[in-house]
Amino acid sequence: MGTPKVALVTGACGGIGSAITRHLAEAGYSVAACDLDQAAAAELAKSLPTQSIGVGVDISDSAAVATAIATVEADLGPVDVLVNNAGIDKIEPFLQSTAETWQKVVSVNYLGTVTVTRAVLDGMIERKFGRIINIASDAGRVGSSGEVVYSGTKGAMIAFGKALAREMATKGITVNAVCPGPTDTPLLKQLSDLSENMFEATRKAVPMKRIGQPDDIAPAVVFFASEGAAYITGQTLSVSGGLTMA
Numbered sequence: 001m002g003t004p005k006v007a008l009v010t011g012a013c014g015g016i017g018s019a020i021t022r023h024l025a026e027a028g029y030s031v032a033a034c035d036l037d038q039a040a041a042a043e044l045a046k047s048l049p050t051q052s053i054g055v056g057v058d059i060s061d062s063a064a065v066a067t068a069i070a071t072v073e074a075d076l077g078p079v080d081v082l083v084n085n086a087g088i089d090k091i092e093p094f095l096q097s098t099a100e101t102w103q104k105v106v107s108v109n110y111l112g113t114v115t116v117t118r119a120v121l122d123g124m125i126e127r128k129f130g131r132i133i134n135i136a137s138d139a140g141r142v143g144s145s146g147e148v149v150y151s152g153t154k155g156a157m158i159a160f161g162k163a164l165a166r167e168m169a170t171k172g173i174t175v176n177a178v179c180p181g182p183t184d185t186p187l188l189k190q191l192s193d194l195s196e197n198m199f200e201a202t203r204k205a206v207p208m209k210r211i212g213q214p215d216d217i218a219p220a221v222v223f224f225a226s227e228g229a230a231y232i233t234g235q236t237l238s239v240s241g242g243l244t245m246a
Ligand SMILES: NC(=O)c1ccc[n+]([C@@H]2O[C@H](COP(=O)([O-])OP(=O)(O)OC[C@H]3O[C@@H](n4cnc5c(N)ncnc54)[C@H](O)[C@@H]3O)[C@@H](O)[C@H]2O)c1
Pocket: 010, 011, 012, 013, 014, 015, 016, 017, 034, 035, 036, 037, 057, 058, 059, 060, 084, 085, 086, 087, 088, 089, 108, 112, 135, 136, 137, 138, 179, 180, 181, 182, 183, 184, 185, 186, 187, 188
């Protein structure tokens, strides 16, 4: 590789985000590790083998996103690869969920993705190169009880990516979605905390009979980011041990 490409990962300090960040750095990318937690993001960036930075940002705040992108461009250069990974979930029956929760989940998972994507797009168009990878969920393909509004945001991320892939198809920019199945992270811990039985039933429902690990998810992201994936756009890839074959 000549000049290292720059990748920006949101939610970089979480279970899946930190694996994606590490795999991208190991593949030679300079990574802007973006997360709510600036100190943890800086710590993560320091541990990487390439020139990388940690940036504190709330992706649901468009002014903060603009500042964060300016910092990344000044410190590392323009963003070549965007991984929209930050996401939140509250596992509970829809009938018990509140409007406040709906707003939060939509503003981070969906509008946050839209905002960060918009902020890097002009530069990608100018340079005729970009890879956008949305970390959606199998919940967005087939629905998941206890995650009704969350499933809606993940379906929205998939459809947003497909529509954007069409608009960007002649500009050297691809947009694809990776859909993790149940994966061993703090987000999934909500499920085992709620009910060990439900967690065990989820594990048994996976044809491979195990919950995914963040290291299972990251290689799919590195693939979509690669030069070799140039002719793949608007696609949705489940990484879920065969749980969803949609
Ligand atoms: N764990 C699973 O089973 C699973 C399954 C399917 C999809 N996913 C998706 O994978 C992605 C990563 O999930 P995870 O399991 O690693 O979760 P996680 O809770 O471990 O990590 C999420 C990270 O996002 C950050 N974050 C939250 N809100 C943010 C905001 N407003 N701005 C910036 N950063 C913010 C958090 O600080 C955290 O570091 C999410 O989009 C999630 O929906 C997870």
